[in-house]
Amino acid sequence: MALDARGVARRFGARWVLRGINLQVRAGEMVGLLGHNGCGKSTFMRIVATLLKASAGDCFVYGSNVKTEGDDVRHHVGFFSHVPGLYDDLTARENLAFAATMLGFPSADIDAALERVGLTHVTHERVRGFSAGMQRRLSLARLILQRPRLLLLDEPYNNLDVAGIALMNGFIRELNAAGGAAVVVLHDLVPAEGVIDRTVTIREGRVHVPTVADFTHDGASPEAVTRPAGAAGVS
């Protein structure tokens, strides 16, 4: 099992953002995570990535507990988050060289990764001048160096152009072919067409089990689905 979340809950102050997420992802499975803005998708991803501790519940990545065996989990997990996590005053190549050393692969092929994401022309330029899309590509190059067994992508297509989306999907498929798993937070299913095996919706801090009411509305995007009147849970 690549990911096994059991009753993962998290509060910020008095507000419970996650109220018990149960989610199992097998190795080789690609899961799309849907839900309204602020429903706790990113919080869940951060808990799996060991960046945040769950207030209750347990979570395992390839059998390692994210709470107590963080270092083992970090060897498996690659997290692509909203923030680029790059140093503005280092060049593209320096950023990747730093990442490679930190990941424990000091001899990784940095130039190949840069070429793959199409940043060879700015190898020696500082990240400060990069557009948002270029920064996303550089973050992707870092994931390419890492080749994680569990990929956590938080809205990966943001700021990426068509070529960038193809690049991202190519990378996801490649990891999938190698037996890796992925959890992808999406607000639009279209770019993820063909890479996602199934989707899971989070609503009010729990995994939402679809009801008939969900299918009486139009639109594939979860934001378009209005809240069914009869399905009001705990507020």
Next chain:
Amino acid sequence: MAFRDDIRRTRAIVWKDLTTERRSKAGFSAVAALGVTILVLFGLALGPDGKALQNAAAGALWLAILFASVLAFNRSYQVELDGGALEALLLYPGSRWAIFAGKLIANLIFVMAMLVIVVTVGIVLFDVRIPAQWPSIVGIMMLGVVGIVALGTFYAAMSSRSRAREVLLPLLLYPMLIPVLLASMEATKAFLFGDLLSASGAWVQMLSLFDVIFLVATFLAFEYVIEV
């Protein structure tokens, strides 16, 4: 080998911190300028009397170094907070102490470089006669800076990520550093004026003891403060 990987990580962080610091030149010059400004203010407060200035030189120097270095500690984590780099840093595998060691060494180099400037200006402003045992004073400065930087790097890991960080870091740090300040000031004074050798020896011992205790304690405790 895991340990060798961690050493490599430490070296990478030192290199990364110093490179970003060197490229954003404003940072170092501003902090060093602040150190010099504090010295000038002390000079004005303690009056134009040359004898009084000489007597107060050691204290003024150490306080200027302390006040300016606090800014360096917060800056050191600011680099990580911009653009979410701390998140990426915490996601890398490996021991947490490697991160602390890297930041500590980078801050040490930063503060030492600032110290060279501040001390040079201080010698001129306070009309300090350089004694024959000046290498001992250099040694004391190294010991004192290690103590300041160890605790400063440790507390800044918390204060930089909390509310009211500008207040919190000095509030936590200054009282903790009183033994370092007393020992460094007294030992520096003893050597400057060729005072009784016995006392300075005791102060040097205390400085070394402080450094060892708090290096060990902060290395052990860092994992608990960085991960949450």
Next chain:
Amino acid sequence: MSPAPANAFGPPKPLHAAFGWITLLFFVFTQAYAVATSPADALMGHLQKIMYVHVPSAWVEFAAFGVVLLSSLYFLWKEDERADLLAAASAEVGSVFCGLTLVQGMIWGRPTWGVWWTWDARLTSTLVLFLIFVGYLALRSFVEDPHRRGQWSAAVGIIGAINVPIVWMSVKWWRTMHQIQSNPRSLSPEYLRGLLLNLAAFTLITAWFIWRRYEAARYERAAEHVSQAAALGGYDG
């Protein structure tokens, strides 16, 4: 963080109140006894009697910070949030007694030395200790997340407590270099009995304060656990 059983919390037990009242009565008795039985001091006259509050305050302040150290270590070891609450309660009570010690020292110093403050080794190191724990309490108030607050304040509490003997040593050496320090004379038995009784009374009062403060913190935490149960109640996993 394990949810505490709901029946662990309830209205204050009569035993607590009884302990509080008995402690208070004992304290009044020991004060009266000490003041009544001790003769006027040859040098200080009746000013000496401040000793019966001053020395016990200093003692319980150190004891309270000892509790902070131990419970912080225990918290990092077991992640038991009760240890964190106990550390917070002890730090608050300890800081109050630390402040009291300083004020009493000044009240005694004014007629004795003619100044409110002197850079005496004991006064100075008590002041530094006070500042260290003001920092500790400030950190607690600036951090909202309970887990983060627990870990951070435990680290700061332990490192602060380690520093106490070093601060004391450094301030003492700093003083002795400038001026010979006056040593306290050995106490004659008629003073000692009153002092020991008051040490016991202060220890009990401090224990009671910490206990009450700790209980209040646990009630707050229990309320949070109730909200947790309500929030998580619906899921079937």
